[in-house]
Amino acid sequence: MTHGDFVYLTFMRVLISERAIKKKVKQLAALLAREYKGTDCVFVGVLYGGFVFLADLVRELHRYDLHPAIDFVRLTSYQGTESTGTIRIYKDVELDLTAKRVLIVDDILDTGMTLKFLKEHLSQKGATDVKLCVLLDKKGRRKVDITPDYVGFEIGNYFVVGYGLDCDHRYRNLPYIAIYEG
Ligand code: IMP
């Protein structure tokens, strides 16, 4: 065992287990199948954090014979400008969203600034509707008015890692959500 493994096994507290996430992903997939089955839909993953959740979600959807088109965006928010919320698009969607039903899939809704910006941005591309699905919702941290359409778990004000969520680009690969304690 490397020193790195030892550190995370010792100090990370599991908040949401792998088993609980798997169960939730199945439940969400069933709801999404009901909403999107038979429609021309595009699921937009938000890099990097949303990639694990999106991958698991769409693989569940094959059970419902639902095969959404998949695209990704990458956004960045400037450090230290949390109150003004300066968001930049690093990578935009590449598919034409005209007349498509769009679902944004991300790891976590925190202040809500990034996803509010993205929702407005994608809505301007001629989509029929743009909805939002997040695995985690830190409801108490919201700074702007945005309500997710699909939520896995509401969590408190912890800094969490795993299942796509990172600390300095690491720990995205954990199959569970853990509270990062440094
Ligand atoms: P916001 O909702 O605009 O404040 O930004 C949400 C983004 O901040 C998420 O997509 C994550 O990339 C990041 N983020 C927020 N909370 C956490 C956390 O607890 N762990 C890791 N990243 C987080």
Ligand code: MG
């Ligand atoms: Mg993110």
